[in-house]
Amino acid sequence: MALRFSRLVWSGLAYGCIGLGTAGLVVPLLPTTPFLLVAAWAAPKGSPRLARWLWGHPRLGPTLHAWRDRRAIPRRAKRLALVLLVISWLMLWAGGAPPIVLVLTAVLFCTVAAFLLTRPDAAAIPITGAREVVE
Numbered sequence: 001m002a003l004r005f006s007r008l009v010w011s012g013l014a015y016g017c018i019g020l021g022t023a024g025l026v027v028p029l030l031p032t033t034p035f036l037l038v039a040a041w042a043a044p045k046g047s048p049r050l051a052r053w054l055w056g057h058p059r060l061g062p063t064l065h066a067w068r069d070r071r072a073i074p075r076r077a078k079r080l081a082l083v084l085l086v087i088s089w090l091m092l093w094a095g096g097a098p099p100i101v102l103v104l105t106a107v108l109f110c111t112v113a114a115f116l117l118t119r120p121d122a123a124a125i126p127i128t129g130a131r132e133v134v135e
Contacts, residue, residue, distance in 0.1 A: 010046025014039045018054070029084060033063070033077055040064050066122035074122040081116055085109045 021035035043051035055061050066072040089109055
């Protein structure tokens with residue numbers, strides 16, 4: 001019974017994250033990639049069938065494989081993330097956030113930007129070989 005409940009929780013998390021990631025395709029400022037990565041992590045624990053679908057999906061699968069195999073991020077996703085970081089900070093500034101908030105968010109956003117910029121571009125790296133989908 002506990003195993004069934006556990007699988008249900010993992011599957012629910014995976015499906016929920018897929019739903020939020022899908023919504024992020026059309027809703028501005030809602031990120032897609034983090035939800036997709038959480039779904040890819042949770043799916044094998046709850047539903048190997050869902051994991052196979054996710055990893056084999058023609059649109060989502062290549063991004064997941066690039067991250068898993070090379071820690072690569074698509075160039076478009078990097079650009080969008082960087083633009084959203086700048087817009088978010090400017091909104092804080094224009095909204096009159098306290099200086100300490102501006103400084104702390106600037107440090108956080110610069111750290112995130114540095115991380116993104118140090119990741120290889122997913123499109124520039126060929127994914128060779130096929131690893132097992134469910135690990």
